[in-house]
Amino acid sequence: MNFVLPGANVKMLARAVNCFSKIGNELFFEATPDGLDLKTINSTNTAYAVVQFRRDFFIAFQQGKADTPDENCCKISVKPILKIFKSLSTIQTCKIWLEVNQSKIIFQFRCKSDVLKTHKIYLLESEHINSLNLSQTFPSTIVGNHKVFTNILVHLYHSVDEISFDLNNDKTVVSNYVDNDQTDHSTLRSTLSIDSSAFQTYQLSSKVNLIFCYKEFKAVTMFAALNKLNVRMSFSGPGSPLMLEMSKGEVLHGKFIMGTMKPSAQLNSRRAHRRKAIDRNISNRSVGMDSEAINTYFTEDISSN
């Protein structure tokens, strides 16, 4: 794969990379006929993110000649790529291409004063995340301006692990989820009540209480805020995944899927299971955790021919 993007769009790409760095440790690049898909998944398999950059985002876009996964997909560690996206204001164009035989992905920035900066990042052993296309439609959906979400999250402290959204017809109550509520006598409990009229769309099939990871949710809302996008949050019930979507015109489409806590798990102590990095086996996922992991059986396997 091989593409060139203008300097103005490098910022958007950098923001996506930044957001993903707070979710997972690795970044997956995939070139499709429609454009570039950037994906990541968190270590506990409770959050999956994909940002699709359509063709109009690029000055030039070319998939690999053979259209095989080798030519079009790659995986890299997120740390090196974060480092190269500094001092973005001088970048005029950015060219990205994959050197398959040397297992590298190359980022070349053409900057002001004819400076050419070339960064080569080695690929990690090839692995493929299938695009997660949840075919189910969600019964409930709310749409809010990024400001609504940012104004909610500003009151929560960064050490919060899980956030709880209690959605009622007239209002939404957001709070930090406290494990062992009865026995914990030291954690600050924060509760925010926001009127449902603050959202642009508020369609609830029934009242629901969703509990999911805070850190990843905050990274997603920050991405929406930086790009000034509206956020669509679709969900069904506790234990089922929730989806956050945002788009910028025809050019960028972000989809973030997060697992929510199953109701029964709330009764038991979860401290032992929290935040352990699990060895990832991407094909068959059995739910070993109390939060629904993303089951890749629901995905389209685009690598099969």
Add this chain to the structure above:
Amino acid sequence: MKFRAVMSDGINIKEFLNVIGTFSRMQKNLIINVQPKKLILQIESEAYDGQYLWCEIDASLRDGFFSEYLMDGIDSEHNQIYMTCLATSFVRALSYVRNNSVEYIKLKLIKTHMPCLAVEMSATISNEQDVLTPKIQHAIPVTVVPRNEWNQYEIPLEVEYDLSIAMPSAKSLRMLLDKKKNLAPTVTLYATLNNELSLVVETEVVTVASHYRNLKCVAARKPTDQEAYDQLTNLSEASCRVDTKKLAALFETINFYDVIMTANIRHEQALNIRFDMRQNAFVNYILPATNFE
């Protein structure tokens, strides 16, 4: 047992956060003493230390610090409440006001399955078309201190000081003490009726003295009767030797808006620094003299 207080003035609210922030940097636990006419915040003083730091806020006037203030003590005989909480939790609950304005901050004692001090606020944010008003409540778990343990939190209020002198700016003192703390473990403060305050550190090799002039100094002892008056040695100079690191630490952590600082010295025994803030609220710090070489 009941407690409900409301602050409606933005600057009072920010100053309140400053006090709690300062206290959270000194000690882990914060002690809150609710009395009918005032609210006292303290840090836990270690017994061997003798250091005291407390903040007293006058709650008797409705146009003062608190626009509303209602309390009911632990029982009818002892109309006070003593409770402790983690200082950082309180700081987190209030941190939103550091950079944003709120209409009010309401403090209330609530009992869910455990006693909590609830901090409520309403932030008004205009969002293009809509006006967003999320209502926020932070519940800080507190431990109510039983009556028989109240004496551990007594504040030494009866100490008489010899001289009372105005102090130079906190910033100047902070920079000075930062340098002095590396020279010697103790620093001696001298206050004279000539309106001069000196800080002196002595080492084997060198003596470094810093003098501040034109600081109004008055005698602080008040004679109660003729006898006491005769016994009074009218001190024209009072000095006190204190731990440099502790004094430096105080000036590093304090962060108030506009305060009037006064130092009271009890000759060779104790140093008291009083920070008078607005609206009849003040912070008091006592550091006893050290007697080691």
